[in-house]
Amino acid sequence: MRKGKVGESGWYPGIGGGKGRIAWVEERERGRISGGVWVEGAGRCETQEECARDETGYDMEIKGAVALVTGGASGLGGASASLLAARGAKVVIADIRPDTGEVKAKELGESGLFVQTDMTDPVQVQHAVDVASELGPLRIVLNAAGTGSASRTVNRRGEPHSADMFDFVVNVNLRGTFYGLTLGAAAIAKTDPLGEDGARGVVINTASVAAFDGQIGQLAYSATKGAVVAMALPAARDLAVLGIRVNTIAPGTFDTPLMSLMPQAKKDELALNIPFPKRLGHAEEYAMLVESIVGNPYINGECIRLDGAIRMPPK
Ligand SMILES: NC(=O)c1ccc[n+]([C@@H]2O[C@H](COP(=O)([O-])OP(=O)(O)OC[C@H]3O[C@@H](n4cnc5c(N)ncnc54)[C@H](O)[C@@H]3O)[C@@H](O)[C@H]2O)c1
Numbered sequence: 001m002r003k004g005k006v007g008e009s010g011w012y013p014g015i016g017g018g019k020g021r022i023a024w025v026e027e028r029e030r031g032r033i034s035g036g037v038w039v040e041g042a043g044r045c046e047t048q049e050e051c052a053r054d055e056t057g058y059d060m061e062i063k064g065a066v067a068l069v070t071g072g073a074s075g076l077g078g079a080s081a082s083l084l085a086a087r088g089a090k091v092v093i094a095d096i097r098p099d100t101g102e103v104k105a106k107e108l109g110e111s112g113l114f115v116q117t118d119m120t121d122p123v124q125v126q127h128a129v130d131v132a133s134e135l136g137p138l139r140i141v142l143n144a145a146g147t148g149s150a151s152r153t154v155n156r157r158g159e160p161h162s163a164d165m166f167d168f169v170v171n172v173n174l175r176g177t178f179y180g181l182t183l184g185a186a187a188i189a190k191t192d193p194l195g196e197d198g199a200r201g202v203v204i205n206t207a208s209v210a211a212f213d214g215q216i217g218q219l220a221y222s223a224t225k226g227a228v229v230a231m232a233l234p235a236a237r238d239l240a241v242l243g244i245r246v247n248t249i250a251p252g253t254f255d256t257p258l259m260s261l262m263p264q265a266k267k268d269e270l271a272l273n274i275p276f277p278k279r280l281g282h283a284e285e286y287a288m289l290v291e292s293i294v295g296n297p298y299i300n301g302e303c304i305r306l307d308g309a310i311r312m313p314p315k
Helices: 048-054 058-062 075-086 098-107 122-135 163-188 219-242 264-272 283-295
Strands: 009-011 019-025 031-033 037-039 066-070 090-095 112-116 138-143 201-206 244-251 303-306
Touching: 058 283, 066 075, 066 122, 066 163, 075 090, 075 098, 075 138, 075 283, 090 098, 090 122, 098 112, 112 122, 122 138, 122 163, 138 163, 163 201, 163 219, 163 244, 201 219, 201 283, 219 244, 244 283, 283 303
Parallel strands: 066 090, 066 138, 090 112, 138 201, 201 244, 244 303
Antiparallel strands: 009 019, 019 031, 031 037
16 A cells, blocks of 8 residues: 555555545644545555455554563564564563564564563663654554463462562563553654544553462462453553553463473363363464554553463363
8 A cells, every 4th residue: 555645546555445536635644634634654556355354453553562571582572573563563672681682573574673681671661662762753662571380379399379479470561561551652642643532552561361260370360360460451541542542362272382381181181171172372363463452542451362262261
């Protein structure tokens, strides 16, 4: 799709993807079609098919935007980084691991940049946000960095859960998400509002079904993921005046490197508990939901389970 000129006729994206004449074009590439439909990313498509692809608005939201993906070197964040880049975003991967982070950024070519970031350190997170904001309008922050833990409240030897382990998981999963959310939103707030709604961008946090169905040994993990779920609504309410949406995805069991330590037999057992599809989720399916949330301006303050209808048993 290319930018149209006033008076030019052609196919235009938008509700119905109609054919018409651009009546007015603003600097920020906003157009108005005769007939009164306002269109983001204003453009003229060469064919009706091209416009139909843009009809949902997905491409227009993502194309030309900058996305910060924490934990983007691997797994769910990695698949999302690839999809966002494929849809035209510049993607900054903020991850603690330089090896996988650099590889991922290279894979994305000119659309990817790796910034080594420990999400538990607000100075490092701010640096990643600054780098992202320098590349263009930062409109998407996906918090996917996270870690697991396994320890019972009181173990078989009668010892209480380690407070250090609890703090470690809280720092990565909760505090890290808090920094990504707050520092990211402060940067999104500085971008120009878009469209009739005055939307600036969206933050997506990653929880887990363990927020609701914590299993044996998931005390710390569930505590952090429950807190991540709980943050979305107040954050969405706080950020409403700025035109920033906040949502949470609560994945079930996905086949990512986080699960690589698990023996295949255990993965097969997990799959048996999933009603349908009877398999672990693919990271690309998580990325598809990220894309939907970015593109759908009405999803806000919500937590969406993405889990094949699994409800976790105690163990
Ligand atoms: N895989 C699953 O089944 C599943 C299920 C529910 C929730 N989740 C959540 O999804 C998120 C992504 O998990 P994944 O499966 O893709 O795991 P993953 O291990 O493949 O990816 C996590 C990424 O986070 C990075 N990371 C860890 N600590 C960090 C820190 N302090 N600072 C910056 N980066 C850090 C890692 O280097 C890694 O690249 C996590 O929050 C996880 O809890 C995963």
